[in-house]
Amino acid sequence: MIPARDHGSGSAPGSGWVVSLAAPDDFDGWREVARQLLRAAIPPEQVRWEAPGGEGADLFAAAARPLPVPPADAPQPRVSRAFVQMAQSAILHGDSARFALLYRLLWRLQSCPRLMEDAADPDVRHIDRLARTVRRDIHKMRAFLRFRVVEEADGQERYVAWFEPEHHILRANAGVFVRRFTQMRWSILTPQGALHWDGEILREGPPAQRSDAPSGDPTEDLWRKYYASTFNPARLKVGAMLKEMPRKYWKNMPEAALIPELVAGAQAREARMVEAGSQAFGERPASLAEVASAIAACRRCAIGCNGTSAVPGEGPRKARLMIVGEQPGDMEEQAGRPFIGPAGQLLRAHLNDTGLDVNAAYVTNAVKHFKFAMTGKRRLHQSPTAGEIDTCRWWVESERALVQPRLILALGASAARAMLGRTVSVQKERGRPHRLEDGTELWITTHPSYLLRLKDDGRQEGGRQIEEARFRDDLRAVAARLRELA
Amino acid sequence: MTQKTVMERLEILADAAKYDASCASSGTAKRNSKGGKGIGSTEGMGICHAYAPDGRCISLLKILLTNHCVFDCHYCINRKSSNTRRARFTPQEVVDLTLAFYRRNYIEGLFLSSGIVKNASHTMEQLIEVARILREEHDFRGYIHLKTIPEADPELVARAGLWADRVSINVELPTVAGLTRLAPDKSATQIEGAMGTLKSAIVEAKDARRRFRSAPKFAPGGQSTQMIVGADAASDADIVGRASALYGRFGLRRVYYSAFSPIPDASAVLPLQRPPLIREHRLYQSDWLMRFYGYAPQEVQQAADDKGMLPLNMDPKLAWALKFRDVFPVDLNRAAREQLLRVPGLGVRAVNAILGARRLRRLRLEDVARLTVSLAKVRPFIVTADWRPTLLTDRSDLQALVAPKRAEQLELFSA
Known part of the structure; x- marks a missing residue:
């Protein structure tokens, strides 16, 4: 059963056999020849395999001679199903050594029938690698091939694809496309050949070029x-x-x-x-009323989600002065109006003193909802974070765009950030004009609630009286500047 | 408002659907369009027709019927309070798109989900209508995955399975507390109830098919679910435990983990920082350990640290091996399959190759090198004919020898 390994007339060049197969994916042809060689006990070293198209051809190969006739009583070789399955894939590989490798494995399998189980054997590993590459190529063709539709002479649609497989897989893949697109007319064009399906019959065509396929599809x-x-x-x-x-x-x-x-x-x-x-806010509101209703529904930051109601700005639609505070406090939130709590009253008093008409100004806040922490029964003010101020900037900017004030007065660091987009030191930047990107003038001063927190300890530096005086100075400068701008 | 074009609506509704991780088109009954009136086939193995730059496979046309929604789930871009653009398709438009894409070999089929309009049952009816038109009027034999709405009439949920290959209901969050907080309109009991209904329908249909060949198929691709990772406080151990319970109770084909990803117009309740994508990867690895490597959920949980988090810098299998060193080294020439599967660096395929090869030869290190990807990674844990790791498993610096060198995934936007 096992052919003698030293059969034949030596391994001198020219003494071997040359086999030409009909096609690069001709598994049946290979199997036919391999059986015959094996039965005639021709060892792998004495066979040279050639595929059509010059692949693996050797100019100096011996002239083709007829294959040896095996003895009539030589048994039919048997191999495991694992080998046949793997060989059917591996033979489609572009590697010109594949036919020889398959025959060598077939030869070795005769003396070692379980060879295919030995994944550590170099030949087994080689065929496994080839087969896997081919299976991947087949799979990728099923995945990445794209049809484009063209109209045929009879008005019917034909779906045409151009694909460049790496290995000889076109025929092996035909069945999948037939089963999938049975009720469609389609053609697959490749550099190796073409397939045409008309709903009933599959035809093969000659190698094609990219320009044969349609160039687009709506x-x-x-x-x-x-x-x-x-x-x-x-x-x-x-x-x-x-x-x-x-x-x-x-x-x-x-x-x-x-x-x-x-x-x-x-x-x-x-x-x-x-x-x-990063919130998509959509389009800017078209009116102050729209701003008011939109901020009431805004949940873009944690303050917006704390269950309080939003407090919109108030004042004339075309005010020349816009005053921006930090955020509504406890009383403001309940009343729904800005600057009516203790700090607001202090502000109004100072504005009156300096001759600024609070009713002529548009007053609003950098942040529209009230951020607080519960201490006992009291809602204690908490400062908004930079992120929260930045989120809310959208609204105060919308108000600015609608009111178009000549001058903006920012009270405290939060308001300054809402206007400038960065945190600045109020003490350093107060008392002088800043120019915003759109040309509006910005003045910065402390927030009146800061004044309320200071102890009334006379005329010491940093004491309340000194700070209130500076606050008034800032307001006076703003009033003077407003008159200049008029 | 002017009607948006199909192109604009496709953009909105594909964008709205992309947070669903599943795109599988595998594991369903084999069929093809021979002898039919239409097109389509499923060949067992799924096909990924393209890959997006996020590394995800595009196998199905994954869209929502509409992204209008009456629910207000915080993690979802389509929630009622979100400022996102809204659009809707008619069932016929979805059918036309699916067929146009399928004919050009762009997709394996359709994955259809929807925001909830009017009520759950109305929405479910619309989803089913798409599947019905595809199957009945066009004899479409490709893959259909329908997202099922747990709040809908159970009768409708059952009908979905008659047209679809796969049905799924998302559990959304690994813990009930998380669901209550982030998805106030959903109920864990209702979700699990619907998953139970689906499971019994699938089992019954399988059983009926065994006895009557003409019995109708019901969701031959089974059911799957998805949970969001990193939006609530659940630890990896919690998630692993929950996943294994879901696999067991509902016979799921897959549990998908979706790292919470920042969405436009996010609700302020959510963390802004996304969890590292590698966390999602580690959860999938632990999922694989349970499904293909014979690890019990408790064993995977043992690989986690005391806070219940799996290490990010190494895979859970290696982490487990480093904790339970007394199991090693494993003799590759003698050990049973279950033991081989525990060796870090040996996958299912390598184990099969070893089992085959060792019948024919006594394995040496050079053989192992041919069968595995990295010899360096497995060497400390194995014994071969010519190799025994002297004292290696007792070394305190073993982790440094085998663990990947880069300690963490670099964050693109770290401060």
Whole structure:
């Protein structure tokens, strides 16, 4: 049963056999010849395998001679099913050594029938690698091939694809496409050959060129839009994509052209989302009433979600002076009006003293909801965080855009941040004009609640009287400046 | 307001659906369009027709029927209070899109979900209508995955399975407390009740098919679910425990873990910082350990630290091996399959190769090198004909020898 290994007339060049197969994926042809050689006990070293198309051809090979006739009583070789399955895949590989490798394994299997189980054997590993590469190529063709629709002479649609497989897999893959697109007319064009299906019969065609296939399809715009929209920029993993969809496939996939742009834009898109909760606010409100109703529904920060009601600004629609505080306090929240608590009353008193008409000014807050902590039964004011101020900037900017004041007075650090977008020192920046991007003049001073917290300890530096005097000075300067601007 | 074009609505409704992780098109009954009036086939193995730059496979057309929603779940971009753009498709439009994409070989089928409009049952009817048109009027034989709305009439949920390959209900959050806080309109009991209904329907249909060949198929691809990781306080140990309970109780095909990702217009209740993506990866690895490597949930939980979190800098299998060193070294030439599967660096395929090869030869290190990806990683844990790790498993610096060098995934936006 086992052929003698030293059969034949030595291994001198020219004494071997040359086998030419009909096609690069001709498994049946290979099996026929391999059986015959094996029965005639021709060892692998004496056989040279050639596929058509010059693949693996040797110019100096011996002239073809007829294959040896095996003895009539030589038994039919038997191999495991595992080998046949693997060989059917491996033979489709582009490696020109595949026929010889398969015959060598077949030869060795005769003396060691369980060889295929030995994954540590170099030949077994080799065929396994070939078979796996081919299976992957087959799978990727099923996945990445794209049809484009054309109208035929009889008005029917035909779906045509151009694909460049790496190995000889076209015929092996035909069945899947027939089973899947049975009721469709389709053609698959490749550099190795073509397949045409008309609903009943599958025909083979000669090798094709890219220019034979249609160059576009209107549905591809929709598909590209889908591809871009289903991508989540917060989870960029380019390596994972490349592993499964290497660049070599990109040129025939309509959506792949978007990849560089999506990758480049992803980090910016995520950064925008993360920034301050990155909220899409939509379009700016068209009126102060719209601002008031929108802030009431705003839940974009934790203060907005604490269950309090929002306090809108108030004052004439075209006020020349806009006064910005920090946030509504306990009384303001209950009444729904800004600056009516203790700090608001202090502010109003000083404004009167300096000749500024509070009713002519638009008064509002940097943050629209009341942030507090419960201590016993009292709601104690808490300062908003920079992030919360930045989130709420949208609203105070919307108010600015509607009122268009000539001058803005920011009370305290929170209001200053809401106007400037950065935290500044009130003591350093107070008492002089700042110019905002749109040209509006900004003045900064302390918040009246700061004055309320100071102890009334006479005329010491940092004492309440000194600070109130400075506060009044700031207001006077603003009043004077407003007259100048008139 | 002018009607948005199909293109605009596709953009909105695909964007709204992308936070569902599942895109599987595998594991359903084999069928093809031979002898039918339409197109489509399923060949057992799923096909990923494209990959997005987020590394995720695009196998199905994954969209919402509408992103209008009467619910207000904080983690969801489509919640009632969100400022996102809204759109809706008619069932016929979804059918046309699916077929146009399928004919061009872009997709394996449809994954349809929806925001809740009017009420749960009305929405569920619309979803089912899409599947019905595809199957009945177009004889479509590709893959259909329907998201099922737990609040809908059980009768409708049962009908969904007759058209779909796979049905799924998201448990959303690993803990009931998290669900109550972040999804105030949903109820854990209702979700689990609906999953139970689906399970019995699937089991019954399988049983009926065994006896009557003509019995209708019900969701041959089974049911799956998804939970969001990192939006509430649940630890990895909690999540692993919950997942294994779900697998056991409802016979799920898959539990998907979705790292909470920042969404536009997020609710302020959520953390702004996303959990590291690697955490999601470690959970999938532990999921695999339970499903394919014979680890009990408690064993996976043992790999976690005292706060119940799996280490981010190494996979859970290696973490477990470093904690339970007395199990090692494992003799590759003698050990049983279960023991081999515990060796860090040996996957199911390598173990199968070892079991096959050792019948024919006594394995040496050089053989192992040919069968595995990294010899360095497995060497401290194995014994071969020519190798025994002297004292290695007692070394205190073993982790440094085998664990990956880069300690953590670099955050793009770390301060």
